[in-house]
Amino acid sequence: MRAPEQTFSYRYPHPAVTTDVVVFTIRDGRLCTLLVKRANAPYQGSWALPGGFLDIDEDLDACAERELAEETGLTDVYLEQLFTFGRTDRDPRERVISVTYYALVPQHALSTPRAASDAAAVGWFAFEDLPELAFDHAEIIDMAHRRLVAKLDYSTIAFQFMPEAFTLSELQCVYESLLNQPLDKRNFRKRILSLDLIEETGCQRRTGKHRPAREYRVKHPDRVEIIK
Amino acid sequence: MRAPEQTFSYRYPHPAVTTDVVVFTIRDGRLCTLLVKRANAPYQGSWALPGGFLDIDEDLDACAERELAEETGLTDVYLEQLFTFGRTDRDPRERVISVTYYALVPQHALSTPRAASDAAAVGWFAFEDLPELAFDHAEIIDMAHRRLVAKLDYSTIAFQFMPEAFTLSELQCVYESLLNQPLDKRNFRKRILSLDLIEETGCQRRTGKHRPAREYRVKHPDRVEIIK
DNA sequence: CACGATAGTGTTTTTGGTACACCTTGTCAA
DNA sequence: TTGACAAGGTGTACCAAAAACACTATCGTG
Numbered sequence: 001m002r003a004p005e006q007t008f009s010y011r012y013p014h015p016a017v018t019t020d021v022v023v024f025t026i027r028d029g030r031l032c033t034l035l036v037k038r039a040n041a042p043y044q045g046s047w048a049l050p051g052g053f054l055d056i057d058e059d060l061d062a063c064a065e066r067e068l069a070e071e072t073g074l075t076d077v078y079l080e081q082l083f084t085f086g087r088t089d090r091d092p093r094e095r096v097i098s099v100t101y102y103a104l105v106p107q108h109a110l111s112t113p114r115a116a117s118d119a120a121a122v123g124w125f126a127f128e129d130l131p132e133l134a135f136d137h138a139e140i141i142d143m144a145h146r147r148l149v150a151k152l153d154y155s156t157i158a159f160q161f162m163p164e165a166f167t168l169s170e171l172q173c174v175y176e177s178l179l180n181q182p183l184d185k186r187n188f189r190k191r192i193l194s195l196d197l198i199e200e201t202g203c204q205r206r207t208g209k210h211r212p213a214r215e216y217r218v219k220h221p222d223r224v225e226i227i228k
Numbered sequence: 229m230r231a232p233e234q235t236f237s238y239r240y241p242h243p244a245v246t247t248d249v250v251v252f253t254i255r256d257g258r259l260c261t262l263l264v265k266r267a268n269a270p271y272q273g274s275w276a277l278p279g280g281f282l283d284i285d286e287d288l289d290a291c292a293e294r295e296l297a298e299e300t301g302l303t304d305v306y307l308e309q310l311f312t313f314g315r316t317d318r319d320p321r322e323r324v325i326s327v328t329y330y331a332l333v334p335q336h337a338l339s340t341p342r343a344a345s346d347a348a349a350v351g352w353f354a355f356e357d358l359p360e361l362a363f364d365h366a367e368i369i370d371m372a373h374r375r376l377v378a379k380l381d382y383s384t385i386a387f388q389f390m391p392e393a394f395t396l397s398e399l400q401c402v403y404e405s406l407l408n409q410p411l412d413k414r415n416f417r418k419r420i421l422s423l424d425l426i427e428e429t430g431c432q433r434r435t436g437k438h439r440p441a442r443e444y445r446v447k448h449p450d451r452v453e454i455i456k
Numbered sequence: 457c458a459c460g461a462t463a464g465t466g467t468t469t470t471t472g473g474t475a476c477a478c479c480t481t482g483t484c485a486a
Numbered sequence: 487t488t489g490a491c492a493a494g495g496t497g498t499a500c501c502a503a504a505a506a507c508a509c510t511a512t513c514g515t516g
Contacts, residue, residue: 013284014242017314017325056241056323060314084312084327086245086288095284097245097325099312154382169463186465187505209514210462397494414496415474437483438493 015086015095019064020051020137022082022102022144023074024127026161029177031127033141036071036119042092043134049141050119051098064101071119077103078160082144090136098135102144104160152178156197159218165201167213168192243314243323247292248279248365250310250330250372251302252355254389257405259355261369264299264347270320271362277369278347279326292329299347305331306388310372318364326363330372332388380406384425387446393429395441396420 023034035047050071054063061079069075079101086097125131127145130138151157152175161174172188192198198216206212251262263275278299282291289307297303307329314325353359355373358366379385380403389402400416420426426444434440 012244012281014244015282015284016240016242017245053240054243054314054325056243057316059316060312060325081311083309084288086282086327088285088287097282097288097327099314099325167463184506185463186507189464190466191504206513208461210460211464211512211514213463395494412475413494414476417495418497419473434482436492438491439481439483439495441494 013095015097016091017054018051018096018098019054019060019067020049020098020100020140021064021068021079022049022100022141023068023072023077023105024102024144024148024161025105025124026107026174026177027124027126029173031145031177032124033127033130034072034074035123035125035131035133037121037123038134039120045120046134047123047125047131048134049100049137050122051100054099060099061101064099068103072122074105077105079103082140082147085136085140087136098140100140100144102147104148104157106161106163149178156195159197162218165203165205165215165217167205167215169213171216241323243325244319245282246279246324246326247282247288247295248277248326248328248368249292249296249307250277250328250369251296251300251305251333252330252372252376252389253333253352254335254402254405255352255354257401259373259405260352261355261358262300262302263351263353263359263361265349265351266362267348273348274362275351275353275359276362277328277365278350279328282327288327289329292327296331300350302333305333307331310368310375313364313368315364326368328368328372330375332376332385334389334391377406384423387425390446393431393433393443393445395433395443397441399444 025032025034034050036050038044038046038048050068051064052067052071054060058066060081064079065075065077068077068079080103082100082102084097084099088095090096090098127141130141133141148157158171158174158178162171168189171192172183172185175188176183197219199219201215201217203215204212205215249262253260253262262278264278266272266274266276278296279292280295280299282288286294288309292307293303293305296305296307308331310328310330312325312327316323318324318326355369358369361369376385386399386402386406390399396417399420400411400413403416404411425447427447429443429445431443432440433443
């Protein structure tokens with residue numbers, strides 16, 4: 001993040017504006033979040049969401065993308081605005097308004113993200129087992145999680161967790177770990193297939209000592225979003 | 229709104245932050261929005277959403293409430309954050325990030341709002357017949373409307389349009405004007421009553437030359453929000 | 457070739473949503 | 487006084503989507 005040294009003497013002081021990004025993925029059947037270790041004060045050494053200050057001539061979305069890329073190496077991620085946090089005491093340096101985003105990335109995007117710029121380290125953390133977080137970032141992650149679960153019902157965001165080719169069992173695992181409850185296999189497959197959003201690749205996935213599973217892909221990777 | 233004269237020479241210039249509020253109500257069976265006529269440049273004389281600059285030690289929600297009260301006289305309104313707009317060119321004066329809110333108020337809150345501070349006039353406008361709007365406020369209202377309609381399905385926000393006591397027919401009118409389609413009376417009443425959120429007041433409403441209607445009230449006015 | 461492990465498949469039941477028509481109770485005017 | 491008008495209020499039959507539920511198929515391995 002940027003240096004906090006400036007103070008304001010203007011008649012109408014302006015707050016700083018940042019973007020922060022909650023990136024979710026599924027690892028080993030567990031929902032995980034991408035965090036960076038802060039290299040600088042405040043909260044030096046603490047884990048925090050990737051994010052940083054808005055450039056004065058930069059769109060909010062672009063800022064979120066840029067900071068995510070700079071601090072974690074993640075690019076081409078579909079970001080959606082989550083909420084804007086602005087408690088007056090949320091940053092000890094100065095007044096900071098944070099416009100937050102969330103994103104879902106497929107498991108294979110895990111290719112260990114590289115730390116860069118003001119991040120001392122980057123890592124994935126199980127949602128159920130997060131470290132102490134800087135600022136109000138725990139609250140932000142919590143809201144992102146609630147939004148994610150709510151959207152499962154009436155949208156198809158879960159596909160965003162999937163790699164290009166996947167099996168129905170894998171998809172079901174994703175739903176189950178997000179909803180935190182088992183689902184009926186037949187009903188699940190019926191429902192997913194009736195959406196008419198995925199198609200067989202023709203290939204099979206042979207893993208383990210059992211019958212191989214059919215692979216599927218999303219039909220129109222562009223518009224995988226709201227249904228209802 | 230505040231004077232735009234300042235420019236920044238800091239190493240990291242900060243954008244200005246405003247809040248803007250979309251207030252909806254139902255008037256004569258039509259969805260209406262509260263607008264203020266701008267007293268100052270830019271867009272002087274144009275209609276715009278009530279809103280204004282964030283004080284440096286003020287919470288976002290408080291800013292929205294304060295600006296709404298200052299410019300329209302409306303108080304004690306339940307505000308919900310909508311979205312944050314930040315296109316770099318959305319304000320000709322300087323870079324402005326707007327955290328927007330929306331609110332639903334009952335019809336009787338209509339008591340002609342008073343213009344104040346930098347608003348030259350205040351008025352309700354039918355959503356279907358809005359005037360030219362300043363900044364990107366048309367876009368903001370549009371998003372608020374879509375959010376409102378979407379929430380009708382899985383929440384009970386519509387109750388927020390109702391006065392303390394109301395009849396089922398009145399409530400149905402509200403739903404019909406929001407959804408822009410007629411509803412079946414019996415199904416509607418069945419659905420609403422099955423929510424178990426309202427109760428009879430015991431009183432009757434006698435209007436017009438016909439049978440009086442039973443009055444209802446919301447059981448727990450505090451938690452009238454999300455159902456599902 | 458038998459066993460273990462996951463893949464894959466249909467039917468029945470339940471439930472929630474939709475469609476639909478008539479009687480009731482008041483006002484008002486002839 | 488009474489008949490016409492206007493909105494208030496009520497129940498049932500049908501359909502479609504969701505939930506419950508158990509067995510066979512195919513591969514790897516020992």
